[in-house]
Amino acid sequence: AQRVTQPEKLLSVFKGAPVELKCNYSYSGSPELFWYVQYSRQRLQLLLRHISRESIKGFTADLNKGETSFHLKKPFAQEEDSAMYYCALRGHSGYSTLTFGKGTMLLVSP
Amino acid sequence: ETGVTQSPTHLIKTRGQQVTLRCSSQSGHNTVSWYQQALGQGPQFIFQYYREEENGRGNFPPRFSGLQFPNYSSELNVNALELDDSALYLCASSSIQIMNTEAFFGQGTRLTVV
Numbered sequence: 028a029q030r031v032t033q034p035e036k037l038l039s040v041f042k043g044a045p046v047e048l049k050c051n052y053s054y055s056g057s058p059e060l061f062w063y064v065q066y067s068r069q070r071l072q073l074l075l076r077h078i079s080r081e082s083i084k085g086f087t088a089d090l091n092k093g094e095t096s097f098h099l100k101k102p103f104a105q106e107e108d109s110a111m112y113y114c115a116l117r118g119h120s121g122y123s124t125l126t127f128g129k130g131t132m133l134l135v136s137p
Numbered sequence: 138e139t140g141v142t143q144s145p146t147h148l149i150k151t152r153g154q155q156v157t158l159r160c161s162s163q164s165g166h167n168t169v170s171w172y173q174q175a176l177g178q179g180p181q182f183i184f185q186y187y188r189e190e191e192n193g194r195g196n197f198p199p200r201f202s203g204l205q206f207p208n209y210s211s212e213l214n215v216n217a218l219e220l221d222d223s224a225l226y227l228c229a230s231s232s233i234q235i236m237n238t239e240a241f242f243g244q245g246t247r248l249t250v251v
Contacts, residue, residue, distance in 0.1 A: 031179075070141075071180070071227065071242040113179050124170055124193055125229075125240060127179030 029054040031116050033128035040104050041136050048099040048131045050088075050114030059117040060090055060097040061125070066110045074099075074112070084108070104135045141230050143243035150218050150250050158213040158246045160228030168192070169211040170240065171203060172227040180227055186211055215248075223250045 030053040040046055052058060062074040075083045077090040077097060088099045097114060111132050115125040142161045150156050162169050168187045172180035182195035186205035200216040209230070215222055225247050229240040 033179075036177075070244045073239050076239075115179075124182045124185055124195075125172075125180070126182065127172075129177070129179045 029058065029116055029118050029126045031114050031126055031128035033112075033114055033131050035131045036129070037132045037134065039134045039136065042106055043103050046099075046101045046104045046108070046133065046135075048112050048114075048133065050097045050099065050128060052095050052097065052114075052116050054095075054116060054118055056118060057092075060088070061115040061117070062086070062088055062097075062099050063113045063115055063127075064110050065113070071113070104133075106135045106137060109133055109135045141228060141241050141243035143226075143228050143246050145246060146244065147247045148249070150248065152218055152220060152250055154218050155214065155216045156218060156248060158215075158226050158228075158248070160211045160213070160230075160243055162209045162211070162228075162230030163241050166230035166232050166241070167209050168231045169205055169209065170229045170231070171211070171213045172229065173197075174225040174227055174245070175221075176224070183213070218250045220250050223248060 032051045034049055060077040063071050064074040065071045086101045088097050090097050111130050113130045114128040117125050141163050144159045170185040171183040173183055174180045183197050184194040185192045189205045202214045204212045225245045227245045228243045231238045231240045
């Protein structure tokens with residue numbers, strides 16, 4: 028069975044502080060990992076995916092297969108980063124569905 | 138608008154009733170997935186439709202059913218509503234032919250069962 032764990036419900040930091048949102052997964056194979064973000068009153072949207080290896084809005088995430096982790100990081104948080112963040116996994120079961128974690132609320136204070 | 142649209146945005150139903158939620162997929166997408174997001178939880182996969190057939194199903198009872206139409210839009214039907222069915226229902230569209238396709242989400246339908 029595939030599972031995504033986000034251990035923190037809430038992460039509160041000050042503007043300019045580094046941020047790390049943790050994500051661990053369980054999957055027997057090579058999954059695709061994603062981070063989705065939901066800003067207040069907006070729809071769920073893709074932030075980044077591990078296969079792209081890109082930085083979006085200053086966020087990066089590295090897939091660590093040994094630790095089965097895909098932590099989201101940003102060196103200097105901004106107030107506009109405040110949102111709900113979901114880590115998600117897509118396996119290779121024949122159809123392209125996502126397994127989500129419970130989400131972490133990031134609050135960035137001035 | 139070419140993005141994923143869902144209707145209605147909010148809905149209140151009584152326990153035991155039936156409900157139909159609708160989703161229009163993004164232009165060019167042929168696959169629709171439905172998710173249930175209970176309060177404080179992440180989205181949970183209900184089922185996926187491709188070529189008007191169910192193409193995968195999560196751990197949901199048969200009273201959750203769906204349809205996909207030739208224009209790739211979709212419906213989610215829930216019979217015999219229970220209080221625990223109260224949740225945000227999300228629709229996501231993608232293109233199954235495109236490798237590593239991204240799923241685009243609608244804004245959701247907030248269902249309250251009383």
